[in-house]
Amino acid sequence: MDFKQIQELIKLVNKSNIGEVTVEEKGFKITVKQKEEHIQQIIAAPLAAQSSQPAYAPPPATAAQAGSSTPKSKAGDAVADNLITIKSPMIGTFYRSSSPEKPAFVNVGDETEPGKVVCIIEAMKLFNEIESEVKGKIVKVLVEDASPVEFDQPLFLVDPS
Numbered sequence: 280m281d282f283k284q285i286q287e288l289i290k291l292v293n294k295s296n297i298g299e300v301t302v303e304e305k306g307f308k309i310t311v312k313q314k315e316e317h318i319q320q321i322i323a324a325p326l327a328a329q330s331s332q333p334a335y336a337p338p339p340a341t342a343a344q345a346g347s348s349t350p351k352s353k354a355g356d357a358v359a360d361n362l363i364t365i366k367s368p369m370i371g372t373f374y375r376s377s378s379p380e381k382p383a384f385v386n387v388g389d390e391t392e393p394g395k396v397v398c399i400i401e402a403m404k405l406f407n408e409i410e411s412e413v414k415g416k417i418v419k420v421l422v423e424d425a426s427p428v429e430f431d432q433p434l435f436l437v438d439p440s
Contacts (some may be wrong), residue, residue, distance in 0.1 A: 285309060363413050365435040367428045371402035375424045383424075385435070389417045397435060400428065415439040 292300055292311045301310040367373070375383040375398055385397045391411040398409050415437040422434050 364433045371400040374399040
């Protein structure tokens with residue numbers, strides 16, 4: 280593999296969503312990896328937003344509950360008044376609808392069930408549909424549209440009754 284081919288490989292990896300690629304031929308091996316600085320920048324943004332917006336008040340209460348002996352489920356934790364929290368499974372940007380001109384996936388008062396899409400989280404230019412894992416009625420949306428979210432941050436409160 281010559282220098283020009285290596286440069287082309289680097290350009291290809293930079294333009295794509297590939298995190299790492301390894302090429303091996305005739306005793307020659309090269310690995311090209313994406314920088315991970317983007318992840319660090321995304322992590323820093325929600326911390327500043329969280330401290331400045333009162334809408335993020337529930338996370339400290341949930342963190343206090345996490346210290347208790349009750350087991351946590353992937354769908355969320357039971358909070359006061361028998362409500363279940365749907366949490367973010369990743370770091371990214373929260374969107375209530377698939378595009379600005381489309382209606383929100385769920386609103387307060389809507390019924391949800393396992394498998395129903397409740398929002399989208401964009402992470403590194405990939406749009407991930409977040410599905411509910413619980414059945415119930417949406418009581419509160421805890422995050423503003425198009426705002427950054429952290430891993431395990433509460434997004435919705437659901438009344439399972």
